[in-house]
Amino acid sequence: MYDEPAPVGRSFASDNAAGVHxxxxxxxxxxxxxxxxxxxxxxxxxxxxxxxxxxxxxxxxxxxxxxxxxxxxxxxxxxxxxxxxxxxxxxxxxxxxxxxxxxxxxxxxxxxxxxxxxxxxxxxxxxxxxxxxxxxxxxxxxxxxxxxxxxxxxxxxxxxxxxxxxxxxxxxxxxxxxxxxxxxxxxxxxxxxxxxxxxxxxxxxxxxxxxxxxxxxxxxxxxxxxxxxxxxxxxxxxxxxxxxxxxxxxxxxxxxxxLWFGLASHANAMAKMLAAGLASLPDVSLAQPVETNVVFAQMPAGRMTALQARHPFHCWDEQRSIGRIMTAWDTQEADVEAFLLAAREVLNGR
Ligand SMILES: Cc1ncc(COP(=O)(O)O)c(C=O)c1O
The missing domain is CATH 3.40.640.10 (Type I PLP-dependent aspartate aminotransferase-like (Major domain))
Structure with a gap:
């Protein structure tokens, strides 16, 4: 027997984390x-x-x-x-x-x-x-x-x-x-x-x-x-x-x-939606304007770890506390909303 890991939300770690269309x-x-x-x-x-x-x-x-x-x-x-x-x-x-x-x-x-x-x-x-x-x-x-x-x-x-x-x-x-x-x-x-x-x-x-x-x-x-x-x-x-x-x-x-174009456009659109939501939060700033399917967001270090525990994503730059949050062809609007909700909760809990 082994301990079940705590349930985590949709991963934003990489577009490689997505499945096969x-x-x-x-x-x-x-x-x-x-x-x-x-x-x-x-x-x-x-x-x-x-x-x-x-x-x-x-x-x-x-x-x-x-x-x-x-x-x-x-x-x-x-x-x-x-x-x-x-x-x-x-x-x-x-x-x-x-x-x-x-x-x-x-x-x-x-x-x-x-x-x-x-x-x-x-x-x-x-x-x-x-x-x-x-x-x-x-x-x-x-x-x-x-x-x-x-x-x-x-x-x-x-x-x-x-x-x-x-x-x-x-x-x-x-x-x-x-x-x-x-x-x-x-x-x-x-x-x-x-x-x-x-x-x-x-x-x-x-x-x-x-x-x-x-x-x-x-x-x-x-x-x-x-x-x-x-x-x-x-x-x-x-x-x-x-x-x-x-x-x-x-x-x-x-x-x-x-199909390639539709999937990539969708992933890009999800990143834009995510970026807009994150940019509206206090204590979060975008480290880079979003052009494709990745968002680089700067947030307080301790809070980033708490958010990563809810929705996995990579820390891109530890010193500047920038996270790399990626969308994929299968990211749904509901996934983005869940991520933003988690971000609001985590940041409010400061
Ligand atoms: C820009 C870029 N080139 C090449 C690769 C390499 O792909 P793979 O992991 O399939 O070797 C990646 C993977 O993340 C990438 O981001």
Missing amino acids: PAVMQALERANHGHALAYGNDPWTKAITARLREEFGGAAEALLVFGGTGANLVGLRPFVDSYQAVICAASAHIWLDECGAPERFLGAKLIPVPTKDGKLTPQAVQPYLRGFGVVHHVQPRVISVAQPTEWGTVYTPEELTELAELAHNHGMVLHVDGARLANAAAALDLPLEALGAATGIDVLTFGGTKNGLLAGEAVLLFDSERTAAAAFFRKQAAQLASKMRFLAAQFDALLTDR
């Missing part, structure tokens, strides 16, 4: 009949990768993988040699939250750049573009941004183009970590096409796991010379699924009737 489950069920060739040689994978290439405005290759860290490795590796470097925001997932996997897999250096809101700008990157051709210096090769950023902020297509041009002018490439790309596209009210080839980016990941899939991300390469290498690196990164049809079937569900 029913349409995705149905797509898995539909694909679960008979045998199919392995490693992507099945009709589901061929069809969906063609569709993904098209959706992003003409990508040279679309590779399906299991997870977001793996997607970043597969996307970055074809561009980077051991003497080169990836410039990223100091808040980037590849810098902070991938257990050094990029450094290990690329065998190369990451250079973190401080930002105020998670976004890199040409001005912020410029001072790091140095040492080209000097054998004593690591060679900048990639500018990597997250769309949206880990702070939930979004790059406009124009901002991506500016960074891509900066990269290309220095013989570099622009990588986009799109683990939540759907939330960015929904926030901008743009089709995927507008955030793909049209911006001049070189490689992009398109996350599904945080937006209703069981597991699945896609790596879109816009440089036809790197596609063969990427396929080999996918295998080396242990991201080549033998039963690939089940990754493909999930993406088919996500793209059908733009």
Whole structure:
């Protein structure tokens, strides 16, 4: 026997805490009949990768993988040699939250750049573009941004183009970590096409796991010379699924009737509702304007712990007492209201 944990309300810890969308489950069920060739040689994978290439405005290759860290490795590796470097925001997932996997897999250096809101700008990157051709210096090769950023902020297509041009002018490439790309596209009210080839980016990941899939991300390469290498690196990164049809079937569900857009828009709307409610409470302030599905709220430290016990969420910055509160595709208005009620009770109890 064990003690039952005290009941807690809906979690706001991560969009990864949400389950699988029913349409995705149905797509898995539909694909679960008979045998199919392995490693992507099945009709589901061929069809969906063609569709993904098209959706992003003409990508040279679309590779399906299991997870977001793996997607970043597969996307970055074809561009980077051991003497080169990836410039990223100091808040980037590849810098902070991938257990050094990029450094290990690329065998190369990451250079973190401080930002105020998670976004890199040409001005912020410029001072790091140095040492080209000097054998004593690591060679900048990639500018990597997250769309949206880990702070939930979004790059406009124009901002991506500016960074891509900066990269290309220095013989570099622009990588986009799109683990939540759907939330960015929904926030901008743009089709995927507008955030793909049209911006001049070189490689992009398109996350599904945080937006209703069981597991699945896609790596879109816009440089036809790197596609063969990427396929080999996918295998080396242990991201080549033998039963690939089940990754493909999930993406088919996500793209059908733009399910991805509806789910991401909903998650974003729930975050806006949550932010408005929190901002109206005394002792709470928003650390960052809300653009996608995450709210950063500053509140008194002791109270934050009490609120976390009612509805789990992460403390993002202990020193400044900022919590990261995330909504997901399945967050309901009632969940937000319950969170706000708990917040009012906890803060009133000061
Ligand atoms: C911006 C970003 N990139 C990549 C990932 C990595 O995803 P995974 O945990 O599936 O490896 C995450 C996960 O939280 C993320 O937030």
